[in-house]
Amino acid sequence: MRLVILVEGEGATSQDEVVHVFRADDWDVAFQRALALGRSHECDYKNGCEQRVRWRLDRILTLDMIRASDLDGAEVFSALSDVSGGPGFDTAFDPERHRPAQTGI
Numbered sequence: 001m002r003l004v005i006l007v008e009g010e011g012a013t014s015q016d017e018v019v020h021v022f023r024a025d026d027w028d029v030a031f032q033r034a035l036a037l038g039r040s041h042e043c044d045y046k047n048g049c050e051q052r053v054r055w056r057l058d059r060i061l062t063l064d065m066i067r068a069s070d071l072d073g074a075e076v077f078s079a080l081s082d083v084s085g086g087p088g089f090d091t092a093f094d095p096e097r098h099r100p101a102q103t104g105i
Helices: 027-039
Strands: 002-007 011-017 043-046 052-059
Touching: 027 052
Parallel strands: none
Antiparallel strands: 002 011, 002 052, 043 052
């Protein structure tokens, strides 16, 4: 889902793409559940400059059925993108060396 952050006097200043995992019996029920989860992120407040800020659900971008009886290890998001000027074909990668960050969930 995509949330848009609107600031008084500036309009949309940023957006947040959020992924939720949940159970539903069919697509229509899942869509309603996704809308409810998205709306749970909506809020209004004043920032440090006393401007009103609104978080609003823009849309549900994708709604996928994960056909896995056990979600342990199931892929729930992937974003394939082009890379320009990246590592060469024979590059040796060392993923253990890089500690992951946290999203704040």
